[in-house]
Amino acid sequence: MEEKEISQAVIGRLPRYFRYLGELKDEGIERVSSQELSDIMQVTASQIRQDLNNFGGFGQQGYGYNVGHLYEEIGKILGLDKEHNLIIIGAGHLGQALFNYMNFERRGFIFRGIFDNNPAVCGQQIRGVTVRPMQEMERFVRENNIDIAVLTIPKTSAVEVAEQLVSYGIKGIWNFAHVDLNVPKGIQVENVHLSDSLMKLSYNLSTHIY
Amino acid sequence: MEEKEISQAVIGRLPRYFRYLGELKDEGIERVSSQELSDIMQVTASQIRQDLNNFGGFGQQGYGYNVGHLYEEIGKILGLDKEHNLIIIGAGHLGQALFNYMNFERRGFIFRGIFDNNPAVCGQQIRGVTVRPMQEMERFVRENNIDIAVLTIPKTSAVEVAEQLVSYGIKGIWNFAHVDLNVPKGIQVENVHLSDSLMKLSYNLSTHIY
């Protein structure tokens, strides 16, 4: 049950706070003021305080914020204190790249399986895990309590596969397919549209040449 | 020379317009009104008209927009009518995945080379192209008129490598390293912070469970 809806603009900034606080923590720094954070992160101190106060008063007047404590609290807000069970759908280059990237697992995002509908790929081993055929998805999702599916398949099949996954009980989709998924309310979709990102870069390049 | 600065919020929506218009075009649809686009894209017709009118009047009263023409115009705005020469720095799984993804090339983003500083990887072939050692970067960038570098290296070396690339004449960086790059004014950076994206998904999952 949530108190009040927090804007996605705020949520979008939390991972960056989390990253900088982690770095300060690693450097052994114990306390930080919103002004100091402002200086290194290039956002206003006011915004930092506003953002954090959406979730409660983590600071102390005259002192600032305790780095370790704030780091941990933001981690909790982001749900990093819980484990998530993921599967990857699509064992192409991108799917394999994500599957191999260990840093996600350190944050509690555990890849439990990887699927593909190409018989030539099924059975192959990636990081000691066998690529499974997509017919086994439903059973696997239900038996392994999978809550997040990573879609690294072509846009042509993504919409249909997403619907299937939702019907199997998936709660979140990390979508790398270049298509908008249509999912029921309550199912979370986070899109990573790489070509959109590249186009933005292209736009900014073409307008900032003097 | 630019007329007035256009907000990144608007720019961020252009690739999506472009995608939907491309689909309409492929379906053989010739004209579309802002209201029709609104219905299929789930944004207000008002926003569509406002966004487009930042760049000029592409429509016609009483008629709407010509799909093919608008598609082409947005493509031009995004700089997709020009070719970009890219190199990838970091021939790990992600670098290879991007290098292998042909759809970028269809939009004019041509991967000219891929580099790595691991001697075991250098010399390997990817799509018929040899992975080069990073010592060759400078010469390659200058000789091949490279304007965009894709950073798929660990955060530890990303900041330094970015600085080098800028000094070699790179104009844009597509940054997959989980660190903020500090580049001179006029150099464009587009970040793809995958773990930030995953954290946002995690947040939304944890708050939308009823």
Add this chain to the structure above:
DNA sequence: TAGATTGTTAATCGATTAACAATC
């Protein structure tokens, strides 16, 4: 012409920044 739909101005809404009283 009448109908439709844009381009654009005005109104609203939300997000960011500034200011300052509360308080450690």
Add this chain to the structure above:
DNA sequence: TAGATTGTTAATCGATTAACAATC
């Protein structure tokens, strides 16, 4: 206590939506 810095309210800024006159 005096100084520092938060938490929070108020002011500003920008982005989105609504409305409508212009016009095809």
